[in-house]
Amino acid sequence: MTNQIKVLVINGSYRDDGITDQALEVTVEALAEAGADTEVINLRDYPIEFCLNCRECTQQPGSSPGRCVLDDGMHELIDKIEASQAYVLASPTNFSSVTAIFKRFMERLVAYAYWPWDKPYPKFRKQGLTQKPAMLISSSAAPSWMGRWLFASGRQLDTAAKTIGAKSVGTLFTGLASAEKHQRLSRKSRERARALASRLIAA
Numbered sequence: 001m002t003n004q005i006k007v008l009v010i011n012g013s014y015r016d017d018g019i020t021d022q023a024l025e026v027t028v029e030a031l032a033e034a035g036a037d038t039e040v041i042n043l044r045d046y047p048i049e050f051c052l053n054c055r056e057c058t059q060q061p062g063s064s065p066g067r068c069v070l071d072d073g074m075h076e077l078i079d080k081i082e083a084s085q086a087y088v089l090a091s092p093t094n095f096s097s098v099t100a101i102f103k104r105f106m107e108r109l110v111a112y113a114y115w116p117w118d119k120p121y122p123k124f125r126k127q128g129l130t131q132k133p134a135m136l137i138s139s140s141a142a143p144s145w146m147g148r149w150l151f152a153s154g155r156q157l158d159t160a161a162k163t164i165g166a167k168s169v170g171t172l173f174t175g176l177a178s179a180e181k182h183q184r185l186s187r188k189s190r191e192r193a194r195a196l197a198s199r200l201i202a203a
């Protein structure tokens with residue numbers, strides 16, 4: 001029997017080996033060293049359709065996510081989310097927001113809401129239950145202090161974490177992330193990624 005913690009990493013970057021991929025590489029390495037079983041889902045390669053707003057998934061009561069009518073990779077991804085004990089959620093900042101592929105994924109998380117047609121607002125199914133830890137990763141061309149303050153990306157990652165029943169243990173927000181075509185992640189960001197990975201495992 002193994003007590004290996006399962007960590008699911010969801011990556012909303014479009015670029016191979018960009019700042020997000022590099023931050024995730026360091027994080028995954030640190031998680032592996034700590035004995036975690038880590039799986040990375042790159043949303044850029046993952047088959048997810050847009051939410052139809054049919055709200056079928058939200059009509060089904062209970063603490064488990066409702067079943068979506070679409071036949072795509074989201075069923076398997078929700079199974080992976082449910083089977084994991086911790087998460088790393090990552091997306092660069094594009095036009096002040098998480099990327100479109102991360103937003104598309106986020107909208108499909110409406111399956112985590114119970115929202116019958118006669119109710120004006122949803123009840124989040126995982127609300128009030130034990131929370132799993134999540135590490136958040138974002139970046140921007142703007143300096144990090146500005147990015148954290150101005151852009152919605154950090155708050156959106158936090159919302160995605162809360163929706164799946166997780167609580168943030170901290171954010172790695174890398175600023176000045178597109179000063180060069182093939183920019184390398186700074187030593188400071190690598191150290192922060194490793195520190196947050198340890199915090200994730202310890203939580």
Ligand SMILES: Cc1cc2nc3c(=O)[nH]c(=O)nc-3n(C[C@H](O)[C@H](O)[C@H](O)COP(=O)(O)O)c2cc1C
Nearest residue numbers: 013018019020092093094095096139140141142178
């Ligand atoms: C379409 C697009 C929109 C962007 N919008 C912003 C923005 O609103 N603010 C900002 O500071 N950087 C913006 N950037 C820069 C990205 O945040 C930066 O390139 C990214 O964090 C690097 O992540 P990656 O290396 O994983 O691709 C944008 C980049 C693109 C391509």
